[in-house]
Structures are given as C-alpha cells and as structure tokens.
Amino acid sequence: MVKIRHWTLPNGFKAHVSENDLKLVEEDLSEDLQQGEVLLESVYLSVDPYMRIHGDPIGPHKTMFGEACLKVIKTRNGEFPLGTLVLTNSGWRSHYLSKDGKDLRSIPYDLGSLSPSVSLGVLGMPGLTAYFGLRILEPKAGEICVVNGAAGAVGSLVGHLAKQQGLTVIGFAGSDEKCNWLTNDLKFDYAFNYKKISLEDAFKKAAPKGVDVFFDNVGGDFFHEMVTKHMAPHGRVSICGSISNYNDTEKHKCISYS
Numbered sequence: 001m002v003k004i005r006h007w008t009l010p011n012g013f014k015a016h017v018s019e020n021d022l023k024l025v026e027e028d029l030s031e032d033l034q035q036g037e038v039l040l041e042s043v044y045l046s047v048d049p050y051m052r053i054h055g056d057p058i059g060p061h062k063t064m065f066g067e068a069c070l071k072v073i074k075t076r077n078g079e080f081p082l083g084t085l086v087l088t089n090s091g092w093r094s095h096y097l098s099k100d101g102k103d104l105r106s107i108p109y110d111l112g113s114l115s116p117s118v119s120l121g122v123l124g125m126p127g128l129t130a131y132f133g134l135r136i137l138e139p140k141a142g143e144i145c146v147v148n149g150a151a152g153a154v155g156s157l158v159g160h161l162a163k164q165q166g167l168t169v170i171g172f173a174g175s176d177e178k179c180n181w182l183t184n185d186l187k188f189d190y191a192f193n194y195k196k197i198s199l200e201d202a203f204k205k206a207a208p209k210g211v212d213v214f215f216d217n218v219g220g221d222f223f224h225e226m227v228t229k230h231m232a233p234h235g236r237v238s239i240c241g242s243i244s245n246y247n248d249t250e251k252h253k254c255i256s257y258s
C-alpha cells in the first residue's frame with residue numbers, strides 16, 4: 001500500500017481564498033498494478049488564477065483540480081517506463097493511478113538542465129496563453145504594447161515576447177521590486193507600480209499618443225480606463241483575464257461603451 005494525500009475543496013472558495021477552504025485527506029492505494037496501469041508520484045502541481053473562479057464545491061471527496069507534472073514510480077505499461085515524466089490533469093495529489101496511460105501526456109521536448117516545472121509554466125498553459133493572446137493582437141514592430149499583471153506568469157512572457165518582436169513594452173505591476181525586475185531583467189521599456197501612479201500620469205510619460213496593443217490580465221477599473229481613455233486609433237485589446245474581480249462576491253454589470 002502507498003499512503004497518498006490529496007487536497008479536497010469541500011465548500012468551494014468564498015471571497016478571499018483561505019487555507020481552511022482546502023482539506024488534506026490521506027488514503028491508502030494498492031501497489032498491485034493490473035496490466036496497463038501506471039502509478040505516478042507528483043513532482044510539480046500547478047496553482048493558477050483560473051482555479052479561483054471555480055468557486056463551487058467540487059464534492060467533498062473529489063480532488064482539487066489542476067494540471068500536474070508526475071513521475072512514473074511503478075508500471076505495467078510499456079509506453080511509460082519507470083522514471084518517465086508526464087503531464088496530466090490529476091489535481092493536487094501526491095500520487096495518481098492511471099488505469100491505461102491514455103490520460104497521460106509525455107513531455108514532448110528535451111528539458112536539458114531545465115526544471116520539469118517549466119512544462120507547467122513557460123512551456124505549458126501560461127506560455128501558450130501569452131503566445132496566442134499576443135498573436136491575436138497582430139503586434140507590429142514599433143507599436144506600443146501595454147500589459148498588466150506584468151510580473152505574473154502570463155504577463156511577464158507577454159512583455160518578453162513583445163520586446164522580441166520590436167514593440168515598446170509598458171508593464172504595470174504591484175511593487176517597485178517587481179517593476180525593477182521587469183525593466184532590469186526582462187528589459188521592458190517602462191514598468192509602473194499601479195499602486196503609486198495613475199494611468200494618466202504613466203502614459204503622459206510613456207505613451208502620450210496612445211496604446212496600440214493592450215493585453216489585459218486584470219480587468220475591472222484598469223480595463224475600463226484603458227479602453228475609454230488610453231487606446232490609440234485602431235488599437236487592439238486581448239482580454240485574457242480579470243483577476244481584480246475574482247474575489248468579488250457580487251456579480252458585475254456590463255458597462256456600455258456606446
């Protein structure tokens with residue numbers, strides 16, 4: 001028997017997420033595998049903002065959902081030898097039993113010396129979100145790109161990719177330390193601490209003629225002010241997320257921009 005642990009979410013998340021929302025449960029799992037089965041141990045679990053949106057209980061015994069990177073520790077499936085690293089949506093659990101391996105995805109690239117965690121980050125969902133969310137904006141060299149949540153998993157990649165494509169990149173983040181990282185390490189052209197400076201003042205300096213492409217991770221007042229006051233003619237907006245609202249308990253009314 002293997003002692004496995006998994007997190008359940010008995011009552012869902014309410015307003016601000018608290019550690020009491022989750023419950024750690026221990027169970028025994030048989031190690032006597034049937035033909036085709038694969039026993040895996042979690043190496044990395046993903047923790048992403050979208051999980052907060054799923055506020056409803058998922059059932060008292062169900063495991064908190066999410067993608068994970070796992071290692072094969074016992075196998076009766078020739079496709080998944082011992083030690084293989086795979087990805088699957090097994091959630092927040094220490095171990096996972098796959099019945100036939102069909103729900104497992106091998107990591108399709110050589111990680112070299114990189115941590116396998118990159119398969120859940122830059123090479124996983126946040127990376128794809130940044131890449132395609134920026135691509136639909138049809139960015140052109142010389143244009144001005146604004147990204148908020150800029151020091152986060154998605155935002156930092158958006159800025160990085162936009163810089164590579166020759167845009168002037170302006171990031172907004174919530175601390176001076178994050179802003180310094182954006183300009184010094186990621187080479188953003190400007191980074192502003194939105195807790196200290198208004199958008200109006202930031203753009204007087206960085207984009208007096210308006211913004212061409214806006215990648216929105218934050219929503220709420222930031223989004224509203226951007227689209228009503230700071231976009232340039234023919235500007236494009238990618239609405240990726242609205243993290244400023246995820247803890248709100250009341251539903252928001254749509255704003256009419258007509």
Ligand SMILES: NC(=O)c1ccc[n+]([C@@H]2O[C@H](COP(=O)([O-])OP(=O)(O)OC[C@H]3O[C@@H](n4cnc5c(N)ncnc54)[C@H](OP(=O)(O)O)[C@@H]3O)[C@@H](O)[C@H]2O)c1
Binds near residue numbers: 173243244
């Ligand atoms: N991760 C994904 O694969 C994925 C996929 C689709 C969509 N999205 C969306 O993309 C956005 C960013 O996700 P992420 O994975 O990059 O998140 P992340 O790495 O967890 O970063 C989130 C950052 O958002 C900022 N933030 C939080 N509350 C805020 C508020 N009220 N106002 C302004 N900023 C706030 C915080 O940074 P500061 O300290 O700088 O404020 C926080 O660190 C989210 O809206 C998410 O729903 C993510």
